[in-house]
Amino acid sequence: GQQLNQSPQSMFIQEGEDVSMNCTSSSIFNTWLWYKQDPGEGPVLLIALYKAGELTSNGRLTAQFGITRKDSFLNISASIPSDVGIYFCAGQKNSGNTPLVFGKGTRLSVIA
Amino acid sequence: GAVVSQHPSWVICKSGTSVKIECRSLDFQATTMFWYRQFPKQSLMLMATSNEGSKATYEQGVEKDKFLINHASLTLSTLTVTSAHPEDSSFYICSARVPGIATNEKLFFGSGTQLSVL
Numbered sequence: 287g288q289q290l291n292q293s294p295q296s297m298f299i300q301e302g303e304d305v306s307m308n309c310t311s312s313s314i315f316n317t318w319l320w321y322k323q324d325p326g327e328g329p330v331l332l333i334a335l336y337k338a339g340e341l342t343s344n345g346r347l348t349a350q351f352g353i354t355r356k357d358s359f360l361n362i363s364a365s366i367p368s369d370v371g372i373y374f375c376a377g378q379k380n381s382g383n384t385p386l387v388f389g390k391g392t393r394l395s396v397i398a
Numbered sequence: 399g400a401v402v403s404q405h406p407s408w409v410i411c412k413s414g415t416s417v418k419i420e421c422r423s424l425d426f427q428a429t430t431m432f433w434y435r436q437f438p439k440q441s442l443m444l445m446a447t448s449n450e451g452s453k454a455t456y457e458q459g460v461e462k463d464k465f466l467i468n469h470a471s472l473t474l475s476t477l478t479v480t481s482a483h484p485e486d487s488s489f490y491i492c493s494a495r496v497p498g499i500a501t502n503e504k505l506f507f508g509s510g511t512q513l514s515v516l
Binding site: 387 | 404510
């Protein structure tokens with residue numbers, strides 16, 4: 287099935303540093319989402335984006351829906367140890383019950 | 399908030415046996431549920447869309463006779479891995495959306511089932 291191109295694949299950062307990751311697609315998505323997954327758990331929604339150009343924050347997290355609707359980025363500011371996990375972008379082409387397409391994930395490690 | 403419960407959390411079985419995984423929406427009725435498979439260090443890949451009262455819609459390359467999906471009620475979908483083999487070992491995750499609400503804030507994932515086939 288289709289996948290989104292997510293980068294970087296993994297990151298090792300010091301506590302307190304900012305983090306940035308992004309997703310790109312060759313096709314347009316009408317919704318972009320960012321999830322975090324802890325080991326042995328299902329993904330948990332962090333931020334949902336519905337309009338091209340939209341910039342949305344959730345605490346230390348900020349995400350943007352690209353103008354072309356083919357990309358999105360997620361920033362985490364002032365990272366803390368509990369930010370450790372795998373972050374996935376996901377796109378949805380249409381509203382309603384259209385399934386999500388996921389990126390390959392960014393594995394974040396925070397060094398205290 | 400809405401919760402999706404998935405059971406069991408992990409299962410170990412012998413090759414050739416069948417395994418059933420349950421996905422329940424605990425405080426809402428879900429006419430549609432989604433089943434994903436995730437291999438280690440990989441992304442979630444959609445296997446099928448489970449529709450209450452009708453046949454599931456399978457993604458290309460997913461064997462419907464091997465991965466049986468039953469969505470007999472508005473709160474329960476089951477995935478049965480028939481005649482499991484070691485290559486079926488994976489993390490299986492379901493998701494469900496609160497009906498009538500199109501936004502993705504109301505799409506919830508189960509906690510996943512780790513299947514290990516010996």
